[in-house]
Amino acid sequence: MRIPIARFETRRDGYERWRSWDGERERYVYVHRLAAVAWGILDGLDDPRHVHHVNGVEWLNSEDNLEARDPVDHGDYHLNGGAVS
Numbered sequence: 001m002r003i004p005i006a007r008f009e010t011r012r013d014g015y016e017r018w019r020s021w022d023g024e025r026e027r028y029v030y031v032h033r034l035a036a037v038a039w040g041i042l043d044g045l046d047d048p049r050h051v052h053h054v055n056g057v058e059w060l061n062s063e064d065n066l067e068a069r070d071p072v073d074h075g076d077y078h079l080n081g082g083a084v085s
Helices: 031-039 071-079
Strands: 007-010 016-021 026-030 050-053 066-069
Touching (some): 016 031, 026 031, 050 071, 066 071
Antiparallel strands (some): 007 016, 050 066
């Protein structure tokens, strides 16, 4: 059986990602993180910041719809219904 190198998929919640098998386990890279690196919003895929979709549309990965956020602040934002605490 041949395992594909990479596969594109959309999760039920709308997030798009690339999925691949590295020989030991599956790895995922989300399209919004790839786009954020390409737009210069993140310094690289290992940048610890989260990528936030400004208008809430998870598949719209345009430069003006993505922003980098501190993970704690990003979590608080969503836990508070979008309000900054």
